[in-house]
Amino acid sequence: MKRKDSIRLSIVIPALNEEGRLPSTLESIRVYLEKNEDLLPAEIIIVDDGSEDRTGELIRACSSRWGVEYRCLRHETTLGKGAAVRTGFGSSRGELVLISDADLSAPIEELEVLLNAFSPDRLIIASRAVDRSLIFHPQPFYRDLMGRCFNLIVQGLLIPGIHDTQCGFKLFPGELARALAEVGRVQGFAWDVEYLYLARLWGFEIRELGVRWAHVESSRVLPGRHSLQMFRDVLKLGLRRAFGKFPARPQDL
Numbered sequence: 001m002k003r004k005d006s007i008r009l010s011i012v013i014p015a016l017n018e019e020g021r022l023p024s025t026l027e028s029i030r031v032y033l034e035k036n037e038d039l040l041p042a043e044i045i046i047v048d049d050g051s052e053d054r055t056g057e058l059i060r061a062c063s064s065r066w067g068v069e070y071r072c073l074r075h076e077t078t079l080g081k082g083a084a085v086r087t088g089f090g091s092s093r094g095e096l097v098l099i100s101d102a103d104l105s106a107p108i109e110e111l112e113v114l115l116n117a118f119s120p121d122r123l124i125i126a127s128r129a130v131d132r133s134l135i136f137h138p139q140p141f142y143r144d145l146m147g148r149c150f151n152l153i154v155q156g157l158l159i160p161g162i163h164d165t166q167c168g169f170k171l172f173p174g175e176l177a178r179a180l181a182e183v184g185r186v187q188g189f190a191w192d193v194e195y196l197y198l199a200r201l202w203g204f205e206i207r208e209l210g211v212r213w214a215h216v217e218s219s220r221v222l223p224g225r226h227s228l229q230m231f232r233d234v235l236k237l238g239l240r241r242a243f244g245k246f247p248a249r250p251q252d253l
């Protein structure tokens with residue numbers, strides 16, 4: 001699993017029809033990396049999950065230059081956010097792997113908060129539940145409520161003590177990210193629950209930290225369909241846990 005090239009940071013961005021939101025995100029990341037040379041060399045991996053707009057073209061137009069490499073991976077059909085994260089993590093090479101949503105709801109500068117707590121045996125997750133005063137544009141009320149109900153189930157069945165598993169900004173030790181990509185199965189929005197459960201099972205600490213966060217309009221999440229899918233996936237994970245069906249920590253991790 002070890003990669004020879006020494007990339008310091010991989011940023012994985014799952015993207016579905018993101019031609020509108022990606023350009024400013026990529027620009028913010030570029031500016032941030034320029035100011036934080038200790039994070040170079042870096043790679044930015046955008047996983048275009050069967051987009052029907054110009055997402056793919058837009059990414060292919062980004063030219064790599066010294067220190068920052070852009071890579072675009074494409075699924076021909078839309079498989080889901082979890083599937084996209086798995087593709088991105090699986091091809092990452094960084095010592096550190098950051099997953100970020102395409103809309104930068106957590107501004108890229110918040111990476112510093114995660115980096116300050118980083119350790120190779122720890123997974124750092126951004127959270128909206130630690131300090132709500134950091135949320136400068138809240139989600140619609142119904143999304144917040146659904147998120148809280150979802151978290152109660154997740155805590156009860158799989159990951160006690162973590163109050164927000166779903167924030168799209170998480171920093172993984174690279175080797176852990178790649179090991180998870182090999183065994184992850186959840187295709188949709190509940191992928192985080194599987195990865196966090198496995199990370200803890202494998203002996204990694206999960207640290208949940210408050211970050212500045214803003215809801216960005218034009219969400220791809222369909223409250224009905226996607227929440228049903230997420231609840232179903234979490235129940236399946238609970239059953240897998242009950243039947244002891246999760247893989248043990250890989251020996252080379």
Ligand SMILES: Nc1nc2c(ncn2[C@@H]2O[C@H](COP(=O)(O)OP(=O)(O)O)[C@@H](O)[C@H]2O)c(=O)[nH]1
Nearest residue numbers: 014015016049080081084101102103219220221
């Ligand atoms: N690969 C993939 N990514 C998705 C899908 N739906 C949403 N995303 C990505 O997941 C991230 C979060 O989506 P967003 O619409 O901002 O969700 P919200 O912030 O939870 O309302 C963005 O990077 C999206 O492009 C999907 O079906 N497949």
Ligand SMILES: [Mg+2]
Nearest residue numbers: 101103105216
């Ligand atoms: Mg969003």
